[in-house]
Amino acid sequence: MKSLYAQIVVTFIAAIVIGLVITFSISGRLHALQVAEKLETQMVNIGKEFIELYKKEPDTDADLYLDAMSSGSFEVLLFKDDAEESLYYEEGQDWDIDQADVERVLNGDVHNEYLLPPRINIGLPFEKDGSSYALFLRPDFEFFFEGFRQIVLILFLTVLLIGSFVFILSTRWIVRPIKAMTETAGELAKGNFDVQVETKRKDELGSLAHSFNQMAHGLGELDGMRQQFVSNVSHEIQSPLTSIQGFARALKDGVVTDEENRQAYYDIIEKESRRLSTLSQNLLKLATLDSDHPPYEPSSYKLDEQLRRVLAHMQPQWADKKINIDADLEGCSLYGDADQLEQVWVNILSNAIRHTQTEGTIAVRLKADEDGAEVTIIDDGEGMRPEDQQRIFERFYKADKSRTRKQGGSGLGLSIAEKIVQLHDGAIHVTSRPGEGAAFTVHLPRR
Ligand SMILES: Nc1ncnc2c1ncn2[C@@H]1O[C@H](COP(=O)(O)OP(=O)(O)OP(=O)(O)O)[C@@H](O)[C@H]1O
Ligand SMILES: [Mg+2]
Known part of the structure; x- marks a missing residue:
């Protein structure tokens, strides 16, 4: 991934998605546990009501009644002590009850089982016409969770959408000074030191931009000093050279005839060359004193x-x-x-x-x-x-x-x-x- 902008946006979206998935799976579990607790009492009551009715009604009506019950939010299973198979069973249901648990309920125990993912099995024993029965009830969690899932999904998408939108905009704002600094650095590299990063920000990026501007200003001054130095050096070299050339030419052309003047010209040439030599020694001296490890x-x-x-x-x-x-x-x-x-x-x-x-x-x-x-x-x-x-x-x-x-x-x-x-x-x-x-x-x- 090339740009910082894209990296920040992608990292943020990944962070929201991971955060939301974790939050919703935890809250889903908690919600299921709360629902399960409430449902337990409800199921026991419904079971007891059925048992009362079933005891009064003839056998044929029991199936009908159980059908009506299990078609809603509950699944129902009924066992009788002398039957191999369950007495009532609805197609498509996936019960995983131990035979031992069935036996225990037929012997008169109440069965109460919490399972993961959130699921409760309730087993209620009763007697009718001298036979023992075991009625198993279980809430259809899909039925109870359908609404919850929808809300969660809508929430999830809303947070993701609004969050991403806001973040895409704010990241642009964060990255803007960095872009400006990159452009300015390019200008500096080209030798244009008259550039500044415009920002009113007071945060870390603002102070970075401020330092950057100071650096650009410092570089500009340094460059000015360098140019001034070069022009000074050239000037200091040029004037003795000009006079050496002038006097040497005069001597060569035979313009000076008397010995005294000739000696004076030689003296000037010597003095000017000594001056050049001193200048170069001084420049060398300054350069060594300027170095990181001066002698x-x-x-x-x-x-x-x-x-x-x-x-x-x-x-x-x-x-x-x-x-x-x-x-x-x-x-x-x-x-x-x-x-x-x-x-x-x-x-x-x-x-x-x-x-x-x-x-x-x-x-x-x-x-x-x-x-x-x-x-x-x-x-x-x-x-x-x-x-x-x-x-x-x-x-x-x-x-x-x-x-x-x-x-x-x-x-x-x-x-x-x-x-x-x-x-x-x-x-x-x-x-x-x-x-x-x-x-x-x-x-x-x-x-
Ligand atoms: N004792 C002094 N009295 C008056 N002016 C002085 C005195 N010492 C230095 N200056 C002034 O300061 C300037 C800088 O002195 P500096 O020694 O740096 O350079 P310079 O003597 O001109 O050249 P260089 O020392 O390289 O031969 C001189 O040009 C001179 O004008
Ligand atoms: Mg001096």
């Missing part, structure tokens, strides 16, 4: 020593701008991935150096307590606007595009730093004001 090789090491080493390595850059470094580093051990955290300090410091004027100051502070370590890198450079502060950790975000472009940034440094800090369960913040410098704080919890 993380922690060890216990001295954080203050690491910061001093980074500052020493970067001396050519800050010394070039005559920047004054003011380092105040508390001795502190940290458990973390040293290589990755080094990248964090390099990224923040290179930004600080880049955005600080000649002869400016960069302060590096390290404080440690039982919670963890806090590194603050403060510069007195150009600072940034509040709206930029909120976005600088986004990939490819650059506050001042033209300036950063000249200085060679691609807007990935801080997003990489943030990822690494998060990998260490830490946090990174910035406070800044335009023209008054910026302060980056990294908090790393003790583990």
Whole structure:
């Protein structure tokens, strides 16, 4: 069976049929037992009345009387002590009485027998003209049950018909959101993320549809981000390539004649290719940090020593701008991935150096307590606007595009730093004001 709709309907109809059959067979039995109890007294009375009459009437009239009695709702059987066969017997009746029971009644016992399916045999003894007789009576259950069966059948069909009709309609209502979701899923598979399942329902299917809509929305956003990412990457690759091509062509065509200009062109080509290489390294770094199992090789090491080493390595850059470094580093051990955290300090410091004027100051502070370590890198450079502060950790975000472009940034440094800090369960913040410098704080919890 293919559709859920058909499965539910068929299951329901099967359930009604089974339920009704069981209910009616049980109620039929109960009804029969009740009828049987009432009939027992009635049969005994009728039997006694017959016996009275039969004793008074001549033998010939007895058959007639028994005929009249058994033609209605009772079946009758009469035995006499000296006769082999029964004295009265009607064709078509199917009595299954033990000879021993007949003997017992002929000897004066009252016989009373309940049988299954509901059936009662009553045997009454009497004497006439010195002979013993046994009169057996039995109600014709078919006669008593005919009406009951009809009512049951009508009930059965009514319940089945109305139930099925109502259920077929309600199942349509139940299955509708599932159908809608199937169609929407098809649209999602085709790449159309601008779809929603319409439903006002508050039940489980309603919340499923709601989650489904959220998923579609999330997928749409993800797809938008993917497209944005691809376009950013292409843009970042395209601009250095264009300048490399332009300068290489100029050199090849012999446009530049003097040696000094030629050297400047070579420098640009070299710088732009280095920029491309850094970009691809950063992209690779982000991809590994984004993976389900980002690289993380922690060890216990001295954080203050690491910061001093980074500052020493970067001396050519800050010394070039005559920047004054003011380092105040508390001795502190940290458990973390040293290589990755080094990248964090390099990224923040290179930004600080880049955005600080000649002869400016960069302060590096390290404080440690039982919670963890806090590194603050403060510069007195150009600072940034509040709206930029909120976005600088986004990939490819650059506050001042033209300036950063000249200085060679691609807007990935801080997003990489943030990822690494998060990998260490830490946090990174910035406070800044335009023209008054910026302060980056990294908090790393003790583990
Ligand atoms: N110390 C700072 N002072 C002022 N602006 C800053 C500072 N640090 C970062 N920014 C702003 O934040 C932006 C994002 O910084 P991020 O390090 O992510 O990228 P980038 O430096 O432009 O490029 P990359 O680091 O990939 O070379 C920068 O473009 C800059 O505008
Ligand atoms: Mg940077």
